[in-house]
Amino acid sequence: MGAAGGTGGTSGGGPGGEPAGVPEAVEPAFPEGWSDPDYHAAVVDLLGLLALTELVAFERLADDAALAPTLPDKAALAGMAVAEYGHFVVLRDRLEAMGVDPAAAMEPFVAPVEAFHERTAPGDWLEGLVKAYVGDGIGIDFYREITAYVDPATRALVVGVLADTGHAEFVVGRVRAAIAADPRVAGRLALWGRRLVGEALGQAQRVAAERDALSTLLVGGAERPGADLAEMGRMLARLTEAHTRRMAALGLSA
């Protein structure tokens, strides 16, 4: 849980060094310039989406554990699932500290997240591994990009829960070994990787269209930094490059 560990119950006015005045309400204050209601709604959306993503990642990795060919592989996958659950708890606790019902914050994203997983149910152990690595990789990169547009306390929390869970190295080793044993699986898994990206983009567009607060996070506000069109283009380019690098690490063409 790393950087997120110390942020649980703090309700100070951010790291800006403001004098500690009267005790504050339950809801942690955002630093100046970050206090408008739209921004608050956007952060609740962001944390709700991320909490749901972690809870579902737990479930999915636990499912992958059931498909594992050996007991040590099963235990390794289960351990990664447990790490994701730890991240979920950090996010749930923060939402509660903000006075927000975590289930209510997660609810709007259940349909698109479930739709993504229904459309990309892995056919076997290797497809599950590629999905965990490639899919989570894009998600993590995207959330990291978004942290450029949030207040420092939220940024520290999000960066903390995005910490690698040991996942990447494990998956790369297993997938490369499978390709070495039977080079034909590379073509099938490369197609699978492309399908994952397509489905992820489809559901991301659905979320962006339905959740105004969340999508305006990127655009900024009167006193908040935002991204212009050129910066959005650069962000997409960075996400695409990182995806291509991950596929290459697996020995697959993107």
Add this chain to the structure above:
Amino acid sequence: MGAAGGTGGTSGGGPGGEPAGVPEAVEPAFPEGWSDPDYHAAVVDLLGLLALTELVAFERLADDAALAPTLPDKAALAGMAVAEYGHFVVLRDRLEAMGVDPAAAMEPFVAPVEAFHERTAPGDWLEGLVKAYVGDGIGIDFYREITAYVDPATRALVVGVLADTGHAEFVVGRVRAAIAADPRVAGRLALWGRRLVGEALGQAQRVAAERDALSTLLVGGAERPGADLAEMGRMLARLTEAHTRRMAALGLSA
């Protein structure tokens, strides 16, 4: 992980107060009277079976989480799964400290444990809850009975990992509420409970027949206490009574 926390890497000769002599080998010594190879094999079997049970409990609770009707229920089940995984880690670490490959210790029990779960795949959320409560309850009672016949360090470890994971209270509340809402489900779930016990006994007999070391644990050895036939009968009576109490707590007839 409670009581098991402090036992991880200790290799002292048990709590009997023997003088600390030369540094011991990697393998933790058993106290006097507990050192014959048959007893060692029986403890490896016991810890291997228990480790596998916990790992599979993790998987099964994670599956139940996927069936949960609400996000808070899902998170609660996931949290219980995570607690089971913590127990698995304690057992795996102890097997490693004994110089035993955990996967090899677990392997002999994969077939009967999987057979049990295949024959008792829950049809819905409520059947999953009853299975978790009633099935795990019998397992926990049985392992606790067995701790009467093992050395003190093994006993402390096993009792520690059998600690309740918050499970029981959660299940009782959910099942009673479901019966209150629709009394007809009580009949179906009572039948289900009986089927679970029958299948569990069937697989337990299979394990007892195939694993001599484990089944002789109960009978004892030259310098080890064991159970006579009368005590075995009393043990079965205690297990049955506890099962009936659990079914009654759910509002079901055993």
